[in-house]
Amino acid sequence: MALEFSPETHKKFDAIVGRYPKKEAAMLPVLYLAQEEFGYLGPEAIEYVAAIMDVPVARVYGVVTFYTMLNMKPIGRHHTQVCRTLPCALAGAERITAAIKAKLGIELGETTADGRFTLSEVECLASCGTAPMMQVNDDYYENLSEQNVGEILDRLK
Numbered sequence: 484m485a486l487e488f489s490p491e492t493h494k495k496f497d498a499i500v501g502r503y504p505k506k507e508a509a510m511l512p513v514l515y516l517a518q519e520e521f522g523y524l525g526p527e528a529i530e531y532v533a534a535i536m537d538v539p540v541a542r543v544y545g546v547v548t549f550y551t552m553l554n555m556k557p558i559g560r561h562h563t564q565v566c567r568t569l570p571c572a573l574a575g576a577e578r579i580t581a582a583i584k585a586k587l588g589i590e591l592g593e594t595t596a597d598g599r600f601t602l603s604e605v606e607c608l609a610s611c612g613t614a615p616m617m618q619v620n621d622d623y624y625e626n627l628s629e630q631n632v633g634e635i636l637d638r639l640k
């Protein structure tokens with residue numbers, strides 16, 4: 484059966500769309516909702532969103548491929564996103580990423596075999612004053628060091 488929102492999620496969709504003057508303006512929150520419901524935004528999910536938003540599939544692809552917080556393939560339980568923009572880079576982001584790669588045994592864009600972590604690099608997360616930093620799911624971890632990042636990952640089950 485093709486993907487479809489649950490009745491509960493469909494109510495949320497209606498509420499989100501109702502807050503905007505044009506349906507298409509609700510694209511990002513609707514994509515978040517779809518990602519929450521389906522786990523990631525694969526081709527089927529993208530086609531479904533295009534259909535319920537009354538826009539061409541290519542327009543939804545354009546949005547999904549632009550934003551790093553939207554995932555086109557399954558990710559681990561803890562999406563570990565290290566900021567690589569200049570302030571974080573100057574404060575050692577590369578060393579943080581290297582420490583995470585070494586600890587988890589994965590490269591950028593990969594997921595650990597147990598499905599626990601996916602590692603990505605992203606652009607500025609607006610926390611430059613506490614660089615270097617990373618976002619794991621919805622939480623920020625700031626003032627990272629090669630030592631404390633390992634302890635942080637150990638706490639994430």
Ligand code: FES
Nearest residue numbers: 566571608610611
């Ligand atoms: S440069 Fe990393 S949070 Fe802004």
